[in-house]
Amino acid sequence: MDDQTRMMTGLTGLGGLAQADVGDPDSVRKQQSLGQPQQDIGDILQQIMAITDESLDEAQARCWPEESPAHWGGSDDPTEGGRAGGGMAGGGLPLNFQHRKHALNCHRMKPALFSVLCEIKEKTVLSIRGVQEEDPPDPQIMRLDNMLLAEGVSGPEKGGGSAAAAAAAAAAGGSPTDSSIEHSDYRAKLAQIRQIYHSELEKYEQACSEFTNHVMNLLREQSRTRPISPKEIERMVAIIHRKFSSIQMQLKQSTCEAVMILRSRFLDARRKRRNFNKQATEVLNEYFYSHLSNPYPSEEAKEELAKKCGITVSQVSNWFGNKRIRYKKNIGKFQEEANLYAVKTAVDAANVSAQASQANSPATPNSGSPVSYSLPNTGDAYLSLRSLNGEGLNIAPSLQPQVDTLHRATHLTGGYEELSGSGLYTPHCLDANSWQDTTNPHPVTSPPGPPGSVHSDTSN
DNA sequence: TCGTATGATTTAAG
């Protein structure tokens, strides 16, 4: 309302000026046609329409290629309204346009017409009211915001991102060197995304405010010829902001996607799988094959293995899980490996026992082989070796306890059969299912092992 | 480039 009154007063106050403007043919014509109000109003309405259209067109043509939209609305000062046309002329509007506009603004009937328009509008504006009462924060955009914040993209500064990366990597449990390299890489990429995000965001914001400015100035400008309430301007601005925020949401969404892809590329351990080093595999295999009858390392054993191999406990668990299932699935394939490690372990054990019996030393400084877990093994190693040799190994007296252990294990697992018959190296398969048999009723599903599917074993 | 090896994850059971 305030604006309107201001506009009105401004316009009325300019009546004199308009009449003085003799140079304008339109104005002259209008002055002459004062006697016919009807025609006059029709005329002026037409002009208003024309000008409204034109000023929009002009605005599009002028505002966008150039900047400095600020001068567009001219001054807000109502007293200057009459001269606004003149002032605007500097902007490069066609002279014709300027003239007509000016004439219109200064027409004697203008105030009356304007008030009529206001009145009409007053009635219609109510219907608009109801339409625009909703602005609950979009849950979608809030989710995106939260995620970007959590990823350190939209957060304060670096730190959030690296912290997240560190946490993720810690969870992934990669080797320290690897992960640190990957982290810097990850952080670099994240920073890149972050930078792009921010520059885009800034661009959007700038564009938004620019556009808002244009529109506001346009409306203000138009408000000289038609009634525009501040509420309407406000509403228009809100609409523009909504549009731009939907664009912003797209930006946020694609940024989120980029971050997710980055994360999965860099932090998903599965994608970044590295084989364990040779020594680690060896250690694990030695344990596995020396505990073949019960290859389920205890928590402590796992920890020790993990330490030895420079991997995490869960990696040890994974390894044993994979190994068990794969061994069981195709024992034949692993036979060679089994024999290899059996020999290895047996040799170690022999060394140990030899030293134990000779030097009475509890230490196990065996060359190269890092098997030092307190070898309470189930005797599989000896079994393997024995079967390799075809006949019994001469077991040192000091090994007797281990043989006992073997017996016990044999009993426990119940997986051994009478091998004795074959005598030679026909080591039957330690039915892998028997790993579970202690608890399970015997599932007859023998693994689809190849013909030679075999494991060294012993008779009693 | 392709087949295999292998570490990790998922699913389901207990």
Place this chain on the structure above:
DNA sequence: CTTAAATCATACGA
């Protein structure tokens, strides 16, 4: 929680 089993996705060697 642990585990078996299936599956995924990469590593790696021929």
